[in-house]
Structures are given as structure tokens and as C-alpha cells.
Amino acid sequence: MGSMRALAVAALLLLPAYDVASAAEPKQGGILRVYHRDSPGSASIHEGATFSINIPFMPVFNNLVIFKQDVAQNSVDSIVPDLAESWAWSDDGKKLTFKLKQGIKWHDGKPFTSADVKCTFDMLMGKSQQKFRQNPRKSWYNQVEDVTTNGDFEASFSLKRPQPALLSLLASGYTPVYPCHVSPADMRTKPVGTGPFKFVEFKANESIKLTKNPDYFKKGLPHLDGIEFTIITNRSTAILGFVSGKFDMTFPTEVSIPLLKEVKSQAPNAVCVVEPVNVSTNIIVNSSAPPFDNIDIRRALALALDRKAFVSILFEGQADIGGTMLPAPGGLWAMPKEMLESIPGYGPDVNANREEARKLMQKAGYGPDKHLSVKVSTRNIPIYRDPAVILIDQMKSIYVDAELDVVDTAQWFPKVARKDYSLGLNLTGNAVDDPDQSFYENYSCGSERNYTNYCNREIEKLFDQQSMEKDAAKRKKLVWEIDKKLQEDVARPIILHSRAGSCWQPYVKGITIMVNSSYNGYRYEDVWMDK
Amino acid sequence: MFAYIVRRLALMLVTLIGISIIIFVLLRVVPGNIVDILFDAAGFVDPTDKANIEKELGLDLPIYQQYLNWIGGLLHGDLGYSYVSEKPALQEILPRIPITARLAALALLFSASIGIPLGVISAVHQGSRLDYTLRVVSLSGLSLPSFWLGLLILMASVSLFGSMPIYNPNPATWTEAFAIYAVPAMAVGFRSAALTMRITRSSMLEILRQDYIRTARAKGASEASVNYRHALKNAVLPVITVIGIEAAFLIGGLIVTETVFNIPGVARFLVEALRWRDYPIVQNLVMLIAVVVVVANFTVDMLYAAIDPRIRYGD
Numbered sequence: 050m051g052s053m054r055a056l057a058v059a060a061l062l063l064l065p066a067y068d069v070a071s072a073a074e075p076k077q078g079g080i081l082r083v084y085h086r087d088s089p090g091s092a093s094i095h096e097g098a099t100f101s102i103n104i105p106f107m108p109v110f111n112n113l114v115i116f117k118q119d120v121a122q123n124s125v126d127s128i129v130p131d132l133a134e135s136w137a138w139s140d141d142g143k144k145l146t147f148k149l150k151q152g153i154k155w156h157d158g159k160p161f162t163s164a165d166v167k168c169t170f171d172m173l174m175g176k177s178q179q180k181f182r183q184n185p186r187k188s189w190y191n192q193v194e195d196v197t198t199n200g201d202f203e204a205s206f207s208l209k210r211p212q213p214a215l216l217s218l219l220a221s222g223y224t225p226v227y228p229c230h231v232s233p234a235d236m237r238t239k240p241v242g243t244g245p246f247k248f249v250e251f252k253a254n255e256s257i258k259l260t261k262n263p264d265y266f267k268k269g270l271p272h273l274d275g276i277e278f279t280i281i282t283n284r285s286t287a288i289l290g291f292v293s294g295k296f297d298m299t300f301p302t303e304v305s306i307p308l309l310k311e312v313k314s315q316a317p318n319a320v321c322v323v324e325p326v327n328v329s330t331n332i333i334v335n336s337s338a339p340p341f342d343n344i345d346i347r348r349a350l351a352l353a354l355d356r357k358a359f360v361s362i363l364f365e366g367q368a369d370i371g372g373t374m375l376p377a378p379g380g381l382w383a384m385p386k387e388m389l390e391s392i393p394g395y396g397p398d399v400n401a402n403r404e405e406a407r408k409l410m411q412k413a414g415y416g417p418d419k420h421l422s423v424k425v426s427t428r429n430i431p432i433y434r435d436p437a438v439i440l441i442d443q444m445k446s447i448y449v450d451a452e453l454d455v456v457d458t459a460q461w462f463p464k465v466a467r468k469d470y471s472l473g474l475n476l477t478g479n480a481v482d483d484p485d486q487s488f489y490e491n492y493s494c495g496s497e498r499n500y501t502n503y504c505n506r507e508i509e510k511l512f513d514q515q516s517m518e519k520d521a522a523k524r525k526k527l528v529w530e531i532d533k534k535l536q537e538d539v540a541r542p543i544i545l546h547s548r549a550g551s552c553w554q555p556y557v558k559g560i561t562i563m564v565n566s567s568y569n570g571y572r573y574e575d576v577w578m579d580k
Numbered sequence: 581m582f583a584y585i586v587r588r589l590a591l592m593l594v595t596l597i598g599i600s601i602i603i604f605v606l607l608r609v610v611p612g613n614i615v616d617i618l619f620d621a622a623g624f625v626d627p628t629d630k631a632n633i634e635k636e637l638g639l640d641l642p643i644y645q646q647y648l649n650w651i652g653g654l655l656h657g658d659l660g661y662s663y664v665s666e667k668p669a670l671q672e673i674l675p676r677i678p679i680t681a682r683l684a685a686l687a688l689l690f691s692a693s694i695g696i697p698l699g700v701i702s703a704v705h706q707g708s709r710l711d712y713t714l715r716v717v718s719l720s721g722l723s724l725p726s727f728w729l730g731l732l733i734l735m736a737s738v739s740l741f742g743s744m745p746i747y748n749p750n751p752a753t754w755t756e757a758f759a760i761y762a763v764p765a766m767a768v769g770f771r772s773a774a775l776t777m778r779i780t781r782s783s784m785l786e787i788l789r790q791d792y793i794r795t796a797r798a799k800g801a802s803e804a805s806v807n808y809r810h811a812l813k814n815a816v817l818p819v820i821t822v823i824g825i826e827a828a829f830l831i832g833g834l835i836v837t838e839t840v841f842n843i844p845g846v847a848r849f850l851v852e853a854l855r856w857r858d859y860p861i862v863q864n865l866v867m868l869i870a871v872v873v874v875v876a877n878f879t880v881d882m883l884y885a886a887i888d889p890r891i892r893y894g895d
Contacts, residue, residue, distance in 0.1 A: 283840055286842055289744055
């Protein structure tokens with residue numbers, strides 16, 4: 050009897066935390082109105098490298114598999130079938146076979162088959178006659194030797210070596226299956242998918258409209274009649290639009306911490322969450338030219354950083370300190386705190402770190418009477434410029450006189466590519482919280498996005514070792530070891546991992562903001578409106 | 581007069597050709613093209629992909645060839661394709677013109693209908709409290725940036741009425757329709773209204789000191805008749821010049837206002853096109869603006885002749 054009473058009390062205590070409305074039966078209908086932060090260059094997700102494309106166009110498509118959309122943390126355990134019915138790895142871990150669902154139709158009525166899977170990945174691997182204008186994630190498929198079909202409803206990925214992370218890459222919002230019968234050029238302007246919403250219209254700088262796909266293969270979904278994105282580049286106007294009720298939702302993870310306060314004061318009923326976005330603010334160091342070809346100076350730079358100051362000034366305390374991988378609890382691969390703090394520059398005593406840094410600078414020939422002069426190059430955007438200014442201030446403590454060098458966005462990458470900089474303040478977004486994506490893209494020898502040309506063959510071997518490891522616990526330990534070495538080598542010092550806010554009106558239900566990715570959570574097939 | 585018009589038209593043509601060359605060359609001199617921007621977003625450049633896109637867009641051709649292709653197309657009514665949306669440039673530009681034209685016309689109307697009467701009142705009551713107040717208002721009109729004023733209006737709309745004038749192609753009510761164009765037109769027209777008012781005031785003051793005004797008063801003409809029939813008619817010439825020039829400069833204010841009020845007009849489109857280095861859109865839009873400016877100047881000159889019979893340009 051006592052236990053029954055305890056159970057009842059527990060149930061009552063839990064009740065307020067439980068959203069009664071969201072437990073209700075989803076209502077059908079309504080147009081979800083969202084503002085969009087800018088006009089995406091095109092509608093082709095495969096050719097894009099920004100979530101300005103994923104957010105409006107992910108609802109048009111399906112993947113083979115997908116991260117479960119109502120689970121905030123992307124992980125292998127949250128991957129569910131999408132166009133695939135099931136999947137299976139071969140015993141040697143070198144073949145991944147998908148059985149596909151039958152009876153699925155593209156929005157133009159043509160049937161979906163395994164040929165579409167093959168031609169999508171052939172294009173991504175650069176093996177097809179049809180070419181993408183850009184193919185920013187080609188390296189994701191470096192280990193895929195071939196994609197083969199067996200009948201209309203089976204497709205297999207043959208790998209050069211085991212790569213368990215491939216499944217996570219396939220589950221990203223960045224990996225939709227495209228139709229073979231539509232050209233890449235048409236996919237940029239009139240995308241055709243199998244997804245819950247059909248493309249209606251994309252007016253550059255104005256709006257993007259999607260309408261419900263009544264023939265969606267997931268029965269009863271989607272709940273909404275459509276989604277309308279109004280492109281508003283002026284952030285103040287967009288926020289005013291949300292608080293005045295013109296929009297049901299802000300552009301996800303686009304409400305900064307100071308703006309969030311404003312939203313909450315003007316629209317107290319709005320539901321707002323602050324989540325990590327898996328974007329790190331980091332320093333790119335040109336180690337191929339003086340002065341940063343000297344490891345002592347690079348280490349002094351790493352020791353001079355006061356990361357907590359960055360976090361409190363830029364994010365009012367709401368950002369995370371970590372290595373390359375996104376910090377816990379959002380991130381799955383982050384080093385334990387003790388391990389992180391054992392890395393030079395991460396220790397809590399900033400003064401002691403800086404004292405050590407000054408000794409290294411003196412060893413390199415600099416001191417109170419001879420300061421080192423450098424430029425800190427960065428893009429002319431506040432989220433780049435502001436941390437660069439703090440960095441310049443912090444470097445004064447180690448005899449470095451730095452000057453801000455703001456670069457036009459169109460010139461930023463060419464400048465970095467030709468190594469025309471000493472220090473650069475950079476932002477790196479990760480589409481999938483997986484070491485394969487982060488390590489190979491940003492730190493492997495010869496990778497296009499390895500801006501600093503960091504190349505360490507020993508670490509490279511560890512990259513492959515962790516990539517092939519099936520045991521998650523063993524893989525995690527290898528990843529920690531690699532991440533620690535990357536920081537000790539001052540490959541690309543990580544300052545912080547940012548967090549950002551998303552808000553929606555209280556009647557919008559079924560929204561889940563992912564905590565370790567900005568690219569994977571926008572299918573919106575289960576979103577509904579309680580009005 | 582006929583010879584003058586022909587000469588002016590010929591000069592207009594030369595000016596437009598000069599502008600077309602300057603626009604074209606300047607756009608190519610600005611660092612970065614659309615290919616750089618596309619790849620900047622991707623974070624790296626694949627040289628083969630880059631070369632393919634440049635070839636696809638005709639950016640691999642010599643600059644003079646690109647220019648001739650553009651002008652040749654323009655003469656045939658072919659404005660080319662937007663690099664970003666891949667739609668015909670004409671299809672992208674045309675629907676946006678009426679939106680901006682409406683906004684600009686309303687802003688000019690606002691500036692003339694507010695600026696001229698207030699300028700006259702200020703001049704007639706020179707030195708009074710009313711004059712000082714109006715001068716302060718006009719000074720603030722010249723000093724306040726239109727983006728700030730626009731945001732202020734938006735914030736006031738949200739906090740007072742819980743709504744805001746954001747563009748909607750199919751306004752449901754007259755109030756909404758009014759708010760969509762008239763409110764931003766006020767924000768952008770406030771500056772030119774202030775300028776018009778100042779020019780009207782100083783011009784009126786100058787005229788009111790003339791002998792013929794004294795004569796009119798001596799002959800017993802009423803104050804209203806002196807101010808509006810005799811003085812304003814003569815004082816309005818420099819005002820027309822200013823309004824003409826303002827029509828040309830309005831585009832600067834419109835860029836900001838269209839952005840703040842999220843109006844999908846030509847001005848905002850131009851900024852976005854510049855950001856992407858969408859050459860066909862930028863070239864054609866700047867040419868369009870150049871034509872508007874040149875025609876506005878021409879119209880002002882013609883109006884001069886119509887208003888003041890003494891001006892007949894070489895007749």
C-alpha cells in the first residue's frame with residue numbers, strides 16, 4: 050500500500066514537468082510560418098555547406114536512414130530507417146546493405162528505386178556523368194569503393210576498409226537521396242524529393258514555400274498543411290516579427306543569448322531553448338611561416354588563452370569549453386574534464402599558464418622590450434570579429450602586439466588557402482557529431498578543409514584506427530587521445546563551442562532542437578500546431 | 581527647345597554607355613566572384629569544379645567579350661540569367677520594380693506634401709517658435725538614419741498595436757495595405773521631407789525679400805496670395821531640383837528601408853545580388869537605376885522650362 054502511495058505521489062510530482070498538450074493527439078493542418086535568416090544560394094542540399102539550405106529543404110527529402118527526429122542527441126543508437134526498411138553490416142564490416150521500402154513515389158509521381166540510391170552516391174563520389182556544381186562532402190565517401198544494387202529494392206555500399214561511422218554520415222540531414230531522373234541543375238531550383246513536404250516555390254530573398262505531400266509513405270504524416278519560410282535578413286526585424294506573432298517559430302539556433310532576453314521579455318509565453326550547435330570558435334595558425342613555425346610560440350599562444358573570459362563576454366556564460374569534439378553533455382566524444390584540464394592552456398590557473406607562456410616567448414627571443422607583432426585575420430562578421438578582438442587583447446599578456454585584419458567574406462577563403470595570414474580567427478561547424486567527420490575534414494594531411502596544412506602521420510594512423518574500431522568504448526578512448534594530441538600540437542586551438550537559442554510559439558508542438566548538430570533535425574514531419 | 585531636347589537625349593545615351601562600361605569594369609575589379617563565394621561557403625575550392633563553373637557562367641572569357649555579350653543581349657532584350665537563382669534576370673527584376681516604384685513614389689509624395697507646406701510656414705513665420713520647432717524637426721530629419729527610424733517605427737508598431745508592417749503581396753485590409761507601403765515610405769521620405777522643407781524655407785525667405793513681393797503687398801494683395809501665388813511659384817524652382825536629385829538618391833535610403841521592413845523590392849535585391857556577385861543582376865539593376873537618375877534629371881530640366889517661361893534653353 051505504501052509503495053502504491055509513493056508511486057501516486059511520484060506521478061503527481063512528475064505531472065507538472067510533463068507537457069500535457071504534447072501528449073495529446075496531434076492536430077492536423079495549419080501552415081508553420083518561420084523566418085529564414087538569409088536567402089540560400091540554391092535548393093540543393095548536396096551542393097550546400099550551410100544549414101540555411103538544410104532547414105527549409107530537408108522536409109522535401111528522405112535519407113536511407115535518419116537520426117530519430119524527436120531525440121535531441123544524434124547517436125548511432127538513434128538512427129532509424131527512412132527510405133530503407135532495414136540495414137545490415139557484413140561480418141568483415143566492409144559491406145553495408147540496405148533493404149529499401151517499396152511503393153514510395155517521388156513528388157512527380159515516378160517510383161523510387163535502388164537506382165536512385167546508386168546514382169545519388171555515384172554523383173557524391175564523382176563517379177557519375179552528371180556532376181554537382183560543388184561537392185563539399187565528397188570526402189565523406191572516401192572509404193566507399195562502390196554502391197551496387199540488387200534488384201529495385203536493395204542497395205549495398207562496399208567499403209575499402211571497415212568504417213562504422215558511415216551509417217551516421219548517411220543519417221545526416223546533409224545526405225538526402227536524390228532522384229536519378231532530375232538533373233542536378235533542376236534540383237537547385239525545383240527540388241523533387243520523396244519527403245513529407247513538396248517544394249512549391251523559392252523566391253530568392255523573399256520566401257520558400259512547401260506544401261504537404263498527401264502521398265507521403267509514412268501514414269498519417271505530416272501533420273502540417275505546409276511550411277512557409279519568409280526570408281528576413283535583418284535580425285531585429287525578424288525577432289520583432291516573431292514577438293508580434295507573425296511567425297510561429299524563429300530560425301532555429303539563430304537567436305543569440307542577448308537577443309533571447311529580449312524575446313522572453315516581449316513574448317513571455319514563447320518556448321525558448323538554448324542548445325549547443327556543434328560550431329567551434331577556433332584559431333587557425335599558419336605554422337608554415339614565421340613566427341608560428343616555431344612550436345614554442347604556438348604553445349605560448351595556446352597557454353595565453355583565457356577561455357572563460359571568451360565565454361562570459363561573448364555568450365554571457367552560455368558556451369562550452371572543449372577540444373575538437375563537442376563537449377559533453379551535448380557531445381558524445383568529448384574528453385573527460387580531468388583529461389581536458391591536463392592539456393597546456395586548459396588548466397584553471399590562467400596566470401600560471403601565462404607565466405609559462407611568457408617563458409616560452411622569452412626562449413623564442415621575445416620579451417618586455419621586444420614584442421612580437423602579428424595580424425589576426427578574420428571575416429568581417431560580428432561572430433568572427435568579436436572573439437578576434439578579445440584574442441588580440443589576451444595576447445598582450447605574452448608580449449604580442451596584434452592587429453585586427455578584417456577580410457571581406459568573398460576573400461576570406463582564398464586568403465586562407467594561399468596562406469596569406471599568420472593567425473586567423475575561424476568558426477568550424479560540424480554536421481555530424483562523429484570523429485570521422487571532424488578529424489578527416491579538418492586535420493588529415495591534404496584535406497581541403499585542413500586550412501593550416503597540419504600534417505602528422507602518427508595521428509593520421511590513429512584517425513584510421515579509431516575509424517575502424519567497432520567497439521564504441523574503445524573508439525572513444527582513442528578519440529580522446531587524438532583530440533588531446535591535436536590540442537598539444539596547437540593544430541587549431543579551440544577557444545569555445547557556441548550555444549544558441551531557438552524559440553517557438555506555445556501552440557507549436559513536436560519541435561526538437563538537436564543538441565549536437567545544426568544540420569540534422571529539420572524533417573518536421575511530426576510537427577503540429579495546437580490551434 | 582527641340583534642338584536642346586535632342587542634344588540632351590544624345591548626351592543621355594553617351595552617359596549611359598559610359599556608365600555601363602564603368603559598372604562592368606568596377607564589378608570585375610571588386611575582389612571575389614560568385615565562384616569564390618560559393619566555395620567560401622563550402623570551405624574549400626576544388627580547382628576543376630571552379631574552372632567548370634567559371635566556364636559554365638562565361639567568366640573564363642576575356643572581359644571585353646563578356647561586356648559585348650552583355651550589351652549585345654541587352655539590345656536584344658536579353659538580360660541574361662541570374663547566377664544564383666538560374667532564372668532569367670528579367671524575370672527576377674521585373675516583378676520587383678513596381679514594389680520599389682510604389683515605395684519611392686509614396687516617399688517622394690510624402691516628402692513634397694510635407695516638406696513644401698512646412699517650409700512655407702516656417703519662412704512666413706520666420707523667427708517664431710513655430711519656425712524654430714520646424715527647423716529642429718527638419719534638422720533631426722536630416723540627422724536620423726532611415727534604418728534607425730524604420731526600426732523605431734517597427735518597435736512602436738509591435739509594442740502599441742502588437743503587429744508590424746511586414747510586406748505581404750496580398751494585404752487583407754486597407755490598413756494593412758497602407759502600413760505595407762505608407763509606413764516605410766514615411767521612414768525613407770522623412771529625410772527628403774526635411775531637406776525639401778529647408779530648401780523651401782530658404783528659397784521662400786529669399787523671394788519674400790524681393791521688391792515685387794513688397795509691391796504686391798503695397799497693392800493690397802492678401803498675405804495668402806502673396807505667399808502662395810507670388811512667392812511660392814518662384815521659390816519652388818530650387819525645390820524641384822532638390823526633389824529631382826532626391827529621387828536619384830532615394831535608392832540609398834530604399835536599400836535600408838526595404839531591408840528593415842522586409843520589402844522584396846529592387847533596392848534590397850541589388851544588395852543581395854552584390855553579396856553573391858551575381859553580375860547579371862547587379863549590372864542590369866545599376867543600369868536601370870542609372871536610367872532612372874538620368875531621366876529624373878532630364879524631367880527636372882523640362883519642368884524648369886514649363887514652370888518658368890523665361891527658361892527656354894537656347895530658343
